[in-house]
Amino acid sequence: MGFDFHTSSLKAAVNWARKFSLFQYPFVTACCGMEFMSVAAPKYDIARFGAEFPRFSPRQADLLIIVGTITERQGPALRRIYEQMCEPKWVVAFGVCASTGGFYQNYSTMPGADQVVPVDVYIPGCPPRPEQVLDGLMLLQERIQRGEGHSQIAIEAEKGYDVALTAIRPLGSPARKAEP
């Protein structure tokens, strides 16, 4: 029992460190990029949440932010970028186009980036306001803390652990409180 307690505590500490040191790779394709700049600029300042550095190489990043419309033609490039990232990694779909294809319903637009890469958090909006993006980032941080990122789950499953047992839920409030 003591050993179990020790490993889960370490995991909680590691996840705590991970959630405040996200290195993001912004995959910016469309007008949502303007809103992403706003999030990154001093007024809203994503750096306050530890997601400070945009790395322009996927090999140095662990958070893929898909900002904007993904076309079918971009699919292989997006998939390759995702595969180049080191594990554990997380993916955020920024805006409705990246989430579902948005108002595009045609021959060229992919109906959501989750057709080619797994997505942890979807941020709706056309474009989403910076507050929404920060809210999405905080959602992602909670998932990271609980060890519920898709890549964290995959790593645990690879080790043969039962994910439902090893995922860490903070005592008291596992779920987010509802907005009043």
Add this chain to the structure above:
Amino acid sequence: MAQIVLDRLAARFTGGEILEAGSAHGDEWARIRRDAWIPVAMFLRDDPSTKMEMFIDLTCVDRFGKEPRFDVVLHVYSVSLKHRVRLYCGAPEEDPSVDTLVSVWAGTNWFEREAYDLYGVRFKGHPDLRRILMYPEFVGHPLRKDYPKEKRQPLVRRQAGAPD
């Protein structure tokens, strides 16, 4: 505005090359017979009274169900004389091809590739008639009216059960 262009065309091409001409909303247009497409373009560019130095746009219209089915639409402008004209050239469904204008205005190169990519109109004599917007694996021409609206041609998809 540019009635002089139409007058010059009518005076120069008297063998039925100008199928139709008119004026709408302050813009002049003319429908050109397919075999006169390059001579008319050359004339408009070089004649001192028209001087169409500037190529503006080249695109295509699919008039599905009518003949000729495709209309290649050309917009040209004269920077020195400040007038513009719009030219049409019909292409039938069984042989959707039109002569290329790359030798007249080099800028038409990519526009003709776009029209070929999205409508399937062949430009005879084009130096590099490849798709420009869609990927090489794409089958068909998506802006044709008979291209299925819901049809998708994905290049890559997540595999069910794959450990990603």
